[in-house]
Amino acid sequence: MKKRALFASVAAVAMFAGMVGAASADEVTDGVARATENLAKYASTPEFVAPGEPFDxxxxxxxxxxxxxxxxxxxxxxxxxxxxxxxxxxxxxxxxxxxxxxxxxxxxxxxxxxxxxxxxxxxxxxxxxxxxxxxxxxxxxxxxxxxxxxxxxxxxxxxxxxxxxxxxxxxFGEVGTILADWATVAAEGKANIALVISTDVPPTIPLVENFKKQLAANCPNCKIVQEINVGATEWGTKIQPAVQTAVQANPEINVIIPIYDSMSQFVVPALRLAGKTGEVKLATFNGTPFVLDFIAQGMADMDIGExxxxxxxxxxxxxxxxxxxxxxxxxxxxxxYIFDKGNVAEAGAPAQFDTGxxxxxxxxxxxxxxx
Structure with a gap:
């Protein structure tokens, strides 16, 4: 079983936390440590567990x-x-x-x-x-x-x-937890987040609830700056302008979470047009190949794959x-399984749905x- 270090930033976060006050420093450091430990569970090559007894x-x-x-x-x-x-x-x-x-x-x-x-x-x-x-x-x-x-x-x-x-x-709730912990660690305990969601898709509800719950638990200095809700049939027309407007109007945004990765095909162009590529970190969920290719190209940072x-x-x-x-x-x-720049090559070049x-x-x- 392969396992890798997703982040090596706890020490760096401790240094950062020291600059924001003693009480806050402890909260930030402890929260990032908990988030890092949780993320490590998704850094190993997945193992098969039988879902039931054999049958014909x-x-x-x-x-x-x-x-x-x-x-x-x-x-x-x-x-x-x-x-x-x-x-x-x-x-x-x-x-x-x-x-x-x-x-x-x-x-x-x-x-x-x-x-x-x-x-x-x-x-x-x-x-x-x-x-x-x-x-x-x-x-x-x-x-x-x-x-x-x-x-x-x-x-x-x-x-x-x-x-x-x-x-x-x-x-889906577990996905929300992973995304929150990733934002916590990636932004060193100070994530200002734009969250792109679709409330007309029912699993969005537990995903977002757990995201917010985990963010509150592990990242006291993190906040959701803007929540962008776009219906599933309107992604192609509404996500790009909404994201572009959000990051331009709120320059403090440093993390964007489109909760389903097919949304990323509209988020990445929005960041490019706003001049924010590489400046705003992007994490998402599903493991769709073109999004894994975005990671390889430096246009996205993390995708929870399945x-x-x-x-x-x-x-x-x-x-x-x-x-x-x-x-x-x-x-x-x-x-x-978390894909990031450290292991995205395992998914192929170009990435494939089932590789890695x-x-x-x-x-x-x-x-x-x-x-």
Missing amino acids: AKACAAGKKMMSIPNNSGNPFLKGIIDRMKTAGAEVGLEVREWENQGQPAQWVQGIELATREKYDIIDLISGIDPGTVAPQLEAAKAAGVKVMTSHFYDPSFEQHPVVSSSLTIG SLDWIAYATIDGHLRDACGLKTPTALNVPF YGDAYKSGFRTLWGL
């Missing part, structure tokens, strides 16, 4: 079909997961289809209704569609014998909608267990599935 996945999947509906097919992260689910599903004989859409609820309804008519076994709502927004159609699907499942959507703190058979949760292929295998595994009446995991159990995480999960799932 081919026998379970025989003749079954799954419709995967993302909140928006324009999101490269979700597109990448579904493409890999098609491949992983094919290994055991599960047919996986994506219902392509542009993020409109009416389009989600069409996909649900088609899956119901064509007698799919599973509807997978992946990362963003609140089942409550399309509950009547999902209830009809359930009544017709289709199992409704979610993946990479609910935080463990969320209450699952009654129509949902099972959920493979992801630790292997899309690992997510795909874990989703197929969990959904098949549910579909066949087996005990189902309550989480994806896909580990987070190791491949223990592939043999792990294949063994579980009896392949």
Whole structure:
């Protein structure tokens, strides 16, 4: 297992803290030390942990079909997961289809209704569609014998909608904690933050709550200067001007956190136009390759990565267990891995979706599935 030092700045922070007063110095130094210790947990190459007992996945999947509906097919992260689910599903004989859409609820309804008519076994709502927004159609699907499942959507703190058979949760709150600790250490205990969020995506809520909670716990001199809330369907038109205006109007901003890394394609140009590239540190979450390339090019600083292929295998595994009446995991159990300038080369040049995480999960799932 590889492990690296994410930051070597605790001593430097102690020097900085000495300049801001004795009581504050202790708080800053202790907070940065706690944050540094927490970040170290995400510096090791991820290890595979079996999500359940072995089962005959081919026998379970025989003749079954799954419709995967993302909140928006324009999101490269979700597109990448579904493409890999098609491949992983094919290994055991599960047919996986994506219902392509542009993020409109009416389009989600069409996909649900088609899956119901064509007698799919599973509807997978992946990362963003609140089942409550399309509950009547999902209830009809359930009544017709289709199992409704979610993946990479609910935080463990969320209450699952009654129509949902099972959920493979992801630790969005944990992501918020990591981002807060990174900002604390990267800015040496004095982060002035612009936070870019989308409150219309439900997992944003625990992520931001934990971010603020962890920032308050470990960084008394840190503050959120501006919170920029942009709906998921408006990223392409509203993020860039909002970020550019924010950093120009608030020159004290030294950290920007677009909480989902596909937002970065609009944040990076905003920083460039404002003359802030390299001056304002950028950290985010998902591990999308073009953002990892931004790190390699010096236009971003950190991305919390998660292997899309690992997510795909874990989703197929969990959904098949549910579909066949087996005990189902309550989480994806896909580990987070911090990419920064010290290790981003591991992701490839150019970066790839699944490079840098190791491949223990592939043999792990294949063994579980009896392949």
